[in-house]
Amino acid sequence: MTLSAKYTTWIILLIVVGLMLCIMSLEKTPVAYPQFRRFKSYHVAVDHFSPTLHNVAVPMHRIFLNKKHNGIKEHVLLTKTSSDLNTGVLDWKKQMTSKTYKGIHILATGRSGSSFLGQILANSGRVFYMFEPGRLLDKYGNRPNIQNSYEQLHRYVNMITSMYHCRFENMEVYLNALMKLSYENQIDQIPELAGLGLDVCNTKKHAGRSHNGCSPITSELMTKICKNKEFIVIKTIRISDIMNLTQLVNDNEVDFKIIHLIRDPRGMILSKLKAWFIDVKTKMKVEHRHVFDVQDLSPGMYSALDHWCKVWIKDASIGQQMVSKYMTVRYEDISMMPLMSTREIYDKLGLGEVSEHVVNWLNEHTRESRGDEYSVSRNSKLNAEKWRRDMTYMLAKRIQELEKCGKFLDRFGYIKVKRPQDLTNASLSFSGKKYQHNEYN
Template sequence: MISKSMMSGSRKHCFYFLGVLIFVAAWGFVSMRSGRIEITPPRILQTARRNASWRNALSPETTSMPVKSLRRSFSPTTVPGDGKQHVVILASMRTGSSFVGELLANNGDVFYLFEPGLAVHDALRQNGLSPAVVEHVYLRMLPKIFLCDFSDLDFYMEWLAARPLADLLKMAPRLYDLCVLNSTDPKGRCVITPEMATETCQKSDLIVIKSIRVPDINLLLPMVEEKTINLKVIHLVRDPRPMIASRAEALKWEVLDSKWNGVLPGKVQDVLCIYCKYNCQNLELGTQRPSLKNRYMFLRYEDAALNPRAAALRIYRFLGRDGGVPDSVQEWIDSNTGADKPGTYSTARNSREVYRKWRLTLPVEAARAIEKTGQCRGMMARMGYLTLEDKWHLRNMSRPLLGSLPPVNTDVEKYDWVWF
């Protein structure tokens, strides 16, 4: 038998939980009616902030960044929406994202930022903090940038100001314009303040961030589904074989040269497994999740390199710019994509030749090993990259390795029941 005291205790617990539920529901209703975004610190960051090693890592003796400004940037922030169009170029290292980014950066009406995650990386990794912490801080930084709220990002402004002017032009062209006109110091560095960045950002209807530090489109979904941010995603991919060849050159990996022993090093395999897995998942989610309908664009670097004008037109139409590609972007395409200017990180090169240059240098067996790693064969088939048919295929330029893009299922309505 159940005693009366037990029944009474159960009722008390029921009323207690009911009260909690009512409070949570009321709080959620008030938050929704307020029309604001609350950016709360991720759990891993809250733990790090309480830890003594976190405070020691950010002490004045161990970092060149102002500790006060770094700590302020981690505090919760409430920012209003502004109705602007915000864009992330979702890419990986050595996939042509700098080239594609220039198609937007050279539009004077676009507030473009090149890899703001570099500032977070430099500020935190030098103090021994893990990549997970860096990623969390970066993901909290993105909504603030999109909403032109630089009030707590003075560490980022100081990091930009410390760049050489040529780098600043690449990383933040609108801030470079402002700096050159108004505020260079005797040492040739810029004075960039949060107020300057906010004012310049607010004048732009289109805000673009090029990022190679967000591998998973799932991490961007909160901003896609938050109406005050209005985020669109350009998902840029490249054949994994030239991606690895280019990364090996940029990072001085002596693993794919003429002395290659036939086995991909562990770090190369790790890069490939992550790259191919997430690109498959990102394409699947981008074309089937209802909230990404009309907010997701898939672009192969090879298509942009072969026909940059067509790629630029696709991008601007995707962003709702019915006026087409601006003259300034057309001029940049004309003067840069036919140029013959060598350089690992240069964007002023003959794009038609660069996209297939790797075929002359990558060992055939290395190309075959890349094809067999992780989910790369499936990714290549899904995205129109052809595998090698024989040992002569790679060097024979008359035999293509870029095929047509297989049809993509965009009938998202029948998947509505899947998403909660």
């Protein structure tokens, strides 16, 4: 063999060994989906946050991924943006142990029973509960409503994110609005504020005076009482897209969970008609009828209802990929089995045993209907399917025939009305069996 032939053989051998080492290295690289194989690193828990307000923008091409590390399932967002890839992979043990706040978010829409569910959680002594902060922004913020402006939605999510870190600086509009609520005897919407020097606002002798005479609600006070609780719970109906909560799902400082409240669209739309559409109720009174019919919903209302069914399906599909972060709850299950459902919710959210105080509250607020349409005191078992007595068969049928609402009813175990006489058949339930979900595996 010539000298040149020997060199050629060694060169070929070195090339083969090098290729084999490259292949072995690639096999150890974590691969989620084929389209990401060309990347060498994957950034999990994507966003890093400043100590002030956070950014809400999340690239829509990020996908949910369930990964296992040392036998532990964890939900992450996987992204292929260059900024994410340059940061490398976050240490898993650090990610799992760096949580300092426990946040629970009630994701719901109007007239879905979210106030009732919020109060169930608020009555736990371990919870700092905030009722719909966006309501005060819309009322006193002098800006477009949150649901009509992406910019305002951006601000709202930033504000909520800071609240889950017990940070209330730069929230003058919100804190001043709380002062007005306290003067209007509505401070119980944040129970922890009651009795902290704010009772002066709730006496008749101060009627007609400026709310500035009340004890101040400061950022320092809110931070103090927030940090004194183990869980931070926020109920909102102004965030419909679960993707707007992804920055919290991936926040290393917050052990964040979403409780997604859904409701039978037949019951939800009836509740909306009664609470919000005075013109429809006036028309029915003139016509001497007490049951809602097909013509009482405009084409736009049917379209909006079908949109909500679509949103609920999408949010549930995404949420159920968030291992340990998400659970679906049906309003009907809470209404028909309040104590059983509350125990299940408390257990899965980590709130522990249901206290005697919570049991007494449930007994008081689920046996008798009191107050107006916004009251949380209901005969809950009757209220769950009250819609069947307040709408015609043709209206129920029309809702069931909406494309997305029909799919929604089937997916979440609701029963469709097949005959007019079924509505008055007390032996039938249209809520079906209790919805069984496999979240929190």
